[in-house]
Amino acid sequence: MKAQIHPTEKISVLKENLRPRVKKIEQKEGKITVEDQDLDFLEKVPGIKEYSLDGEERKGLGGSPVDEKAYININSKEDVAKAFLATASGYDLVVTNCSRDWDLKMLRRFNPSIIEVSKPDEIFGIEKAVNLDGYEDIGIELDEEDVEPVYRKVVG
Numbered sequence: 001m002k003a004q005i006h007p008t009e010k011i012s013v014l015k016e017n018l019r020p021r022v023k024k025i026e027q028k029e030g031k032i033t034v035e036d037q038d039l040d041f042l043e044k045v046p047g048i049k050e051y052s053l054d055g056e057e058r059k060g061l062g063g064s065p066v067d068e069k070a071y072i073n074i075n076s077k078e079d080v081a082k083a084f085l086a087t088a089s090g091y092d093l094v095v096t097n098c099s100r101d102w103d104l105k106m107l108r109r110f111n112p113s114i115i116e117v118s119k120p121d122e123i124f125g126i127e128k129a130v131n132l133d134g135y136e137d138i139g140i141e142l143d144e145e146d147v148e149p150v151y152r153k154v155v156g
Contacts, residue, residue: 046090061110074097082130
């Protein structure tokens with residue numbers, strides 16, 4: 001299958017994020033063309049505005065391509081929703097405490113490079129976090145009534 005992608009921004013970053021997931025990738029005139037046997041994952045990749053697959057125009061996830069790292073603890077639906085919004089905002093997440101393994105698996109559909117570690121470490125060089133004290137907050141705010149719809153998007 002072949003798809004032509006219209007990025008939201010940062011074309012070179014999106015291209016590098018897609019490279020490990022496709023057989024062939026090319027960039028021309030502000031668009032990215034990819035080839036692989038299964039490209040259904042494109043709807044879940046941050047940084048894609050829209051794409052054409054089998055002659056059909058499809059809407060992408062939008063947001064920014066993943067290009068920064070941040071820590072997060074995932075212990076509630078709200079944490080899962082914030083993790084999704086952080087990913088859509090261009091953050092590659094390093095999970096330091098997770099009691100929701102299924103939700104973490106679902107989040108990896110949107111960003112397969114999410115990793116889980118036992119505790120934050122200087123070796124990662126990460127200075128930002130979603131919900132950990134002692135790190136710069138990345139500013140993901142979510143009203144209580146918005147938690148469930150965003151959570152459903154992740155696990156749906």
